Amino acid sequence: MPPPTATAKKTTKRAPKPAPAPEVFKAAASKGKPAARIVVGDCREILPTLPEVKKQQLDLVFADPPFNWARDYDRDRTGEAWDDSAMTEQEYLGFTYDWIDACHAGLRDGGALWINIPDDWAAEIVVHCKRDLKMTMVNWCVWHYRFGQNTKSRFINSKVHALYFVKGNAGKRTWNADPILETSDRRAIYADARTETKRDGVPPGLRVPMDVWYGKYWGRIQGNNKERRHKHDNQLPEVYLERVVLACSNAGDTVLDPFTGTGTTGVVARALGRKYVGTEYARLNAERALQRIKAGPVRELGTSRGMSTAIHAPRRGSSPNAP
């Protein structure tokens, strides 16, 4: 006896539900300030969906990623905070290469990528950007601070690396030296007359900052520092982003930060007339960062411009910031 014909069950085929659109916090362009927005989610997933990335319109990317140091990036613990201690070394490097590649894909030819990173991962990142992505490394800067974590068992960490790469044709990179000049040691310490008559194209007594960054306002944002945003660990000083944004982008350019955090990059970029787009994993951070971006910098931009960073007292009657 043949088996009974199976009566086909009537099924209504449903298309898979589209993933919900990520939440976006936005500030519209107003009073000469360009638009800014922060998209909530994992930058590795969000970046490839952004129009600026698809069209390779990013002029500058600044990235200050989680360091895998078990830092609390959202002390309110709303459930969507990034777990900064969950990865093995190999996993962390895989994560790192993924977000770097996603940023690199969105840069224009000659666009700049800056990465703020501690000793642990700097070497691997340099090799990846130079060897695998064929980027040009323009500078390996160091952000030096005086209040590192105390220890007796090794030298105390007092720096983070600020790595500066350019995609593709380095001849097309944006470089503005004038707005970031500082008083030279020759003027500040030695009152050396030669610095007042030099003909290197830089105004008398000034110089392009060296590749080790420190000085007034350059300390870690801790304690009662007036820039400090509460409920967030690892905020960068405004002067740091001011230097990077001024040197490596122009007004009207597009600046991206995949790890928005408290929004320092966005605050400075928008205040300087650059369009800002950021991604941020923790919704609460994104929301607060946008409020900060709208409010603008705590310190007036330009406050530290032209200052001396000399570490020796003036000799021969010079004063540190004499014109």
Ligand SMILES: C[S@@+](CC[C@H](N)C(=O)[O-])C[C@H]1O[C@@H](n2cnc3c(N)ncnc32)[C@H](O)[C@@H]1O
């Ligand atoms: C070191 S903090 C950035 C601080 C920022 N530079 C500032 O000055 O405020 C890193 C930030 O990246 C966020 N984050 C971590 N993993 C992420 C991911 N995969 N995608 C997007 N954001 C992420 C964290 O929630 C944290 O706010």
